Amino acid sequence: MSAHSSTIAEADDATLAQTLFCSVDFDGTLQRLLRLAFVGKQSSRWPFITSIMSELQNVVTTKHALENDGEEKDIKRLKSDSEASNAEALKVKAKKMALCMCYSGKDYLGMQRNPGTKTIEEDLLTALYKGELIQREHIDTPQIVKFQRAARTDKGVSAVRQVVSLKLPTNIAIDDMVARINSHLVDQIRVIDIKRTTRGFNCKNSCDSRTYSYMLPSFSFAPPEVMPEESFRITSERLEDVNKVLALYKGCHNFHNFTSGKCPVG
Incomplete structure (x- = not known):
């Protein structure tokens, strides 16, 4: 009789364990295990119940950790959507090109980029990034795309035909690139045209003369x-x-x- 009861008890434990681990509500299951230990004269099964509780607690902890990790990954994924989009767009081959532009230097602290100040290059590089023609990191390190300007202008100085050279994607039409850049620029800065150049072209070194006009009231x-x-x-x-x-x-x-x-x- 006792042997038969023992067999039934073992079978009941196995069935109970299977039922508990198939439960979706792990936190509620822990509460039910506690009640099982103290209600209905189940104290004889306490060793078995504590063992199951320990294993189930590990499952709950792991489950919560995975949920939190999943939420963090979702947030990071959302933040990097634009960067990922740019990276995909820039997987195509990039070639050296010359970009001709004009601008009014009013309210700008010159042409050359200087982090923390308002410059023509800062706005241009930002527009190139927003137009998905360069990556975000290229704003801070434009030398990666071989960025160079033909000449620097000082605070408040304007330019009629300024030229910069850099590597741009080849799978986008020139007119489309010009339109993309200008759509992200203020009216006082305009890209006029873009031309394909040789690989070794450097607008600063290739510039053999500059013309300056001084206006006096x-x-x-x-x-x-x-x-x-x-x-x-x-x-x-x-x-x-x-x-x-x-x-x-x-x-x-x-x-x-x-x-x-x-x-x-x-």
């Missing part, structure tokens, strides 16, 4: 007794005298006397 040449106003216009005679003076600066000259006299910081 007419009232800067007004006589001392005249109140300077934007509407003021100098006479033709005065304009001729100004041009004669400016002509003296043409050619190669030693402009040391026009400098501060301080040695440049090397």
